Amino acid sequence: xxxxxxxxxxxxxxxxxxxxxxxxxxxxxxxxxxxxxxxxxxxxxxxxxxxxxxxxxxxxxxxxxxxxxxxxxxxxxxxxxxxxxxxxxxxxxxxxxxxxxxxxxxxxxxxxxxxxxxxxxxxxxxxxxxxxxxxxxxxxxxxxxxxxxxxxxxxxxxxxxxxxxxxxxxxxxxxxxxxxxxxxxxxxxxxxxxxxxxxxxxxxxxxxxxxxxxxxxxxxxxxxxxxxxxxxxxxxxxxxxxxxxxxxxxxxxxxxxxxxxxxxxxxxxxxxxxxxxxxxxxxxxxxxxxxxxxxxxxxxxxxxxxxxxxxxxxxxxxxxxxxxxxxxxxxxxxxx
Numbered sequence: 001x002x003x004x005x006x007x008x009x010x011x012x013x014x015x016x017x018x019x020x021x022x023x024x025x026x027x028x029x030x031x032x033x034x035x036x037x038x039x040x041x042x043x044x045x046x047x048x049x050x051x052x053x054x055x056x057x058x059x060x061x062x063x064x065x066x067x068x069x070x071x072x073x074x075x076x077x078x079x080x081x082x083x084x085x086x087x088x089x090x091x092x093x094x095x096x097x098x099x100x101x102x103x104x105x106x107x108x109x110x111x112x113x114x115x116x117x118x119x120x121x122x123x124x125x126x127x128x129x130x131x132x133x134x135x136x137x138x139x140x141x142x143x144x145x146x147x148x149x150x151x152x153x154x155x156x157x158x159x160x161x162x163x164x165x166x167x168x169x170x171x172x173x174x175x176x177x178x179x180x181x182x183x184x185x186x187x188x189x190x191x192x193x194x195x196x197x198x199x200x201x202x203x204x205x206x207x208x209x210x211x212x213x214x215x216x217x218x219x220x221x222x223x224x225x226x227x228x229x230x231x232x233x234x235x236x237x238x239x240x241x242x243x244x245x246x247x248x249x250x251x252x253x254x255x256x257x258x259x260x261x262x263x264x265x266x267x268x269x270x271x272x273x274x275x276x277x278x279x280x281x282x283x284x285x286x287x288x289x290x291x292x293x294x295x296x297x298x299x300x301x302x303x304x305x306x307x308x309x310x311x312x313x314x315x316x317x318x319x320x321x322x323x324x325x326x327x328x329x330x331x332x333x334x335x336x
C-alpha cells in the first residue's frame with residue numbers, strides 16, 4: 001500500500017516508510033521536498049502572519065537580490081562562480097521535480113577553506129538567506145560556533161552542548177569555525193564526541209540543517225582525513241583565496257566611504273604601497289579583518305590630530321591624510 005496521499009509531518013516518518021518498503025525512493029524524495037516547502041511557507045507565515053507565503057515571482061526576486069549582493073563583494077571570483085553553480089543546480093533540480101522528472105538529492109553541507117578574514121563567514125550568511133529564499137531551508141539564519149561552544153568538560157557534557165547548538169541552528173546554517181580543532185586532541189579527547197554528534201545530525205536533519213566547516217586549507221584537509229565519514233558528507237569544498245593588494249585597497253576604501261571619510265591623494269599612495277608589503281600579503285595579516293582594524297585605528301589617529309583645532313572644516317573632518325595612516329600602520333607594524 002502506497003502513502004502518496006498522506007502528508008508526513010516529520011522526516012523520520014518518511015524514513016520509516018521507506019525502510020518498511022511502503023514507499024519508493026523517488027516517492028520519499030518527493031515527500032521530503034514537499035515537506036520542506038510546507039515548512040518554509042509556515043516559517044514565513046510565522047514571521048508576519050499578515051503576509052501571505054511568497055509566490056514564485058517574489059522568491060525569484062529575493063534570489064536575484066541575494067545573488068546581486070554576493071556579486072557586489074570585492075574579489076572572491078572563484079567563490080562566486082561556485083555559489084552560482086550550486087544555486088543553478090538546485091534550481092534546475094526543483095524544476096525537474098515539478099515536471100515529474102527524476103531529481104538528484106544533494107547534500108548542502110560544505111567545507112570552506114582559507115585564511116582568516118577572507119570572506120568565509122560573510123558568504124555563509126549569504127548562503128543561508130539564499131537557500132531560505134529558494135525554499136530549501138525554512139529559516140536561513142546562521143549559528144556560528146567554535147570548539148569551545150561544542151566541547152564540554154566532562155563525559156556526556158559534549159554531546160549535550162553539541163545537541164543544543166544543533167537545535168539552535170535547525171532550519172538554517174551551522175557554521176563551525178576552525179573545525180579541525182575538534183580532532184586535535186586524539187581519540188580520548190571530547191572533541192571526537194562532538195564530531196560523532198555532528199555526523200549523526202547530518203543524517204537526522206539532512207533537510208533542515210546546513211553545516212559549514214571552516215578553517216585553514218591544510219588543517220581542514222587533515223581534519224577530513226581523520227574521519228572516513230566526513231569527506232563523503234561534505235561533498236562541496238570551496239576555497240577562499242587571499243585578497244590581492246588591489247582588492248585590499250578597494251575593501252579599505254569602501255570601509256572609509258561607508259563612514260563618510262575619504263583619503264587624501266598622499267594617503268591613497270601610501271596605502272597602496274603599504275598593502276603590497278609582505279606583512280599584508282603573507283596570508284596571516286592580508287585579510288579584511290586586519291584591514292578593518294587598520295581603518296578603525298586611522299579614524300582614531302585622525303581624531304587625535306584634529307581634536308586640538310577650534311573649528312575644523314567639514315573637509316578636514318572627512319579626510320584621512322598620510323600622517324594618520326602612517327601612525328595607524330606603525331601601531332601594528334614598525335618599519336613600513
